[in-house]
Amino acid sequence: MRAAPAARLLKLLLLLGSWLEAPVVAESRLPAVVLAILARNAEHSLPHYLGALERLDYPRARLALWYATDHNVDNTTEMLQEWLAAVGDDYATVVWRPEGEPRSYPDEEGPKHWTKERHQFLMELKQEALTFARDWGADYILDHSVNSLGGYSSGGAGACDVPSPKFADTDNILTNNQTLRLLMGQGLPVVAPMLDSQTYYSNFWCGITPQGYYRRTAEYFPTKNRQRRGCFRVPMVHSTFLVSLRAEGADQLAFYPPHPNYTWPFDDIIVFAYACQAAVCSVQTCEKKSYQVQKVSEGVSVHVCNEHRYGYMNVPVKSHQGLEDERVNFIHLILEALGEGWGTVPPTCCYDSLPPHGAPFPRP
Numbered sequence: 342m343r344a345a346p347a348a349r350l351l352k353l354l355l356l357l358g359s360w361l362e363a364p365v366v367a368e369s370r371l372p373a374v375v376l377a378i379l380a381r382n383a384e385h386s387l388p389h390y391l392g393a394l395e396r397l398d399y400p401r402a403r404l405a406l407w408y409a410t411d412h413n414v415d416n417t418t419e420m421l422q423e424w425l426a427a428v429g430d431d432y433a434t435v436v437w438r439p440e441g442e443p444r445s446y447p448d449e450e451g452p453k454h455w456t457k458e459r460h461q462f463l464m465e466l467k468q469e470a471l472t473f474a475r476d477w478g479a480d481y482i483l484d485h486s487v488n489s490l491g492g493y494s495s496g497g498a499g500a501c502d503v504p505s506p507k508f509a510d511t512d513n514i515l516t517n518n519q520t521l522r523l524l525m526g527q528g529l530p531v532v533a534p535m536l537d538s539q540t541y542y543s544n545f546w547c548g549i550t551p552q553g554y555y556r557r558t559a560e561y562f563p564t565k566n567r568q569r570r571g572c573f574r575v576p577m578v579h580s581t582f583l584v585s586l587r588a589e590g591a592d593q594l595a596f597y598p599p600h601p602n603y604t605w606p607f608d609d610i611i612v613f614a615y616a617c618q619a620a621v622c623s624v625q626t627c628e629k630k631s632y633q634v635q636k637v638s639e640g641v642s643v644h645v646c647n648e649h650r651y652g653y654m655n656v657p658v659k660s661h662q663g664l665e666d667e668r669v670n671f672i673h674l675i676l677e678a679l680g681e682g683w684g685t686v687p688p689t690c691c692y693d694s695l696p697p698h699g700a701p702f703p704r705p
Contacts, residue, residue, distance in 0.1 A: 368400040372480035372525060373433070375405045377470035379463065379486040384415040385668040386512040386655070388688030389675070391424050393652070395689055398518045401431040405477060407470045409438035411462070412445065415664065424689060436473060438466070454660045457607065464597035464609045471596060475586060481525065485513060485581045512655035512671050513544070513581045516684030520651050521583070530588035531617060531643045533578035534651030537683050539674055541565055542656045544580040545645040547573075549614065553605025564647060572646040577614035580654055590620035590641040617641040653683050 376394070380387065397404075408425065410418050418439055429435045446459045467484070474482040513536060517523070524532050536544045543565050548556030563569045585591060599612045600619050620641045655674050658666045678685055 368403065371400060371403045373403050373405070373478065374399070374521060375407055375470065375474040375477065375479045375482045377407045377467065377474070377482055377484050377486070378409075379466055379470075380408070380410045380417050380421060382413055382415050382664055382667075383417050383512070384420060385664075385671050386514070387417065387420050387424075389514050389686065390512065392689040393515045393518075393686045395428065396518045396686055397515070397521055399521045401428075402433055404432050405434045405436070405474075405479065406432050407436045407438075407473055409466050409470070411440040411466075412459075413440060434477070438469075450660070455608075460608050461597070464612060467596040467609055471584075471594070475592075480585070480587055482584050482586060483521070483581070484584070485515070512667075512674070513652060514654070514678075514686065515581070515652040516678075516686055517649060517651045519649075523649060523651075524583045524646070527572055527644070527646060529572065529644045530585045530591060530641045531578065531582060531594075532572065533580075533582035533643075533645045534649070535564070535645050535647035536581060536652050536654040537650070537678075537681075538654050538656055539670075539677050540656055542654075544578060544582070544654060545575050546577040547575055549576040553611045553615070564645070567647050570648045572644045572648070574642055575645050576618070576643065577610060578643055578645055579610040581652075588641065590622040593620040594641060614643070617643050650684060653678050 383390070406425070406429070408421060410421055421437075422439075425435060425437060446456045446462075448456050449459065470484075471482060515534070517534070520534055524534060533544055541562065545564075546555055547561040547564065548558035550556045560569075560573070564573060584594065594613065594616045596609050596613055596616075599607075600615055602619065603612065603615055605611045605615055618640050621639055622641060653674060655667070655671050658670065675685070677683075
């Protein structure tokens with residue numbers, strides 16, 4: 342008779358063990374994601390940016406960090422080193438690509454001025470991150486940079502007064518900790534969470550000219566203002582977007598070198614948009630009596646989703662402006678986010694003052 346309670350206890354312990362083990366098993370089956378992060382002169386926004394990454398609702402054991410930084414004149418490198426030393430062991434793997442000695446690009450007139458060499462270097466870095474994600478066996482890569490690259494495109498035929506970035510990456514803060522899960526749930530090959538800003542600027546274009554420049558469309562403002570909600574196919578997304586590496590045609594996507602037929606402006610967001618359009622996704626052979634017809638479906642679809650609030654981004658400064666202009670803009674952005682209810686996240690760490698570049702970095 343005494344054996345019965347012991348048997349029941351053993352059964353209860355076995356059930357409890359299975360219940361405790363289930364979340365671990367479920368997590369191991371989640372898609373593996375590489376977070377590709379490139380930072381330059383981002384001292385002003387890194388605490389908020391990294392705080393948002395820390396709060397993503399996704400197992401860190403299924404996330405890989407790919408970090409690169411270069412040509413800084415502030416404490417970006419030191420801040421990233423501090424953060425990676427504190428949290429890096431929580432992630433599946435970490436790739437750290439720091440700069441050498443701080444320097445400027447040849448012919449660079451200031452930290453926000455883009456030269457051809459600077460364009461090419463960033464494209465090569467992004468391609469390196471994409472190649473790593475494929476070699477590592479990731480299911481997705483999230484291009485989510487804090488490079489504050491900024492600048493405005495020269496426009497070209499059809500350009501309008503909505504600022505269009507000469508380069509993709511600005512100060513992007515993901516306040517929605519469900520962003521990864523929500524984007525994956527769409528089942529789309531390339532998808533961006535629409536980010537709010539202080540102006541009509543956002544991280545997508547609804548139209549593009551035959552020359553690769555921004556084109557005004559009737560759909561942009563209703564999408565940006567959320568008068569229409571959902572996920573919409575667009576010709577280009579930038580700054581923060583998720584790429585499914587298992588999607589058909591994804592193996593043909595690249596940041597560098599550009600597609601052999603490429604003639605559009607020489608920057609990463611346009612090169613990648615062109616690669617999506619040029620990808621050949623499927624070839625179907627149809628029997629037509631005495632002959633065969635091949636139907637070729639071209640292009641990897643690109644979407645932007647705005648049914649949720651995902652976060653916000655800084656409007657890029659112009660090439661003649663400096664880092665102080667960008668810092669002030671970011672402060673105004675944080676204040677507007679608080680006032681408009683866009684959602685905010687606590688910074689990962691706060692410092693009363695930062696030392697001059699190159700001085701010892703304080704530990705919290």
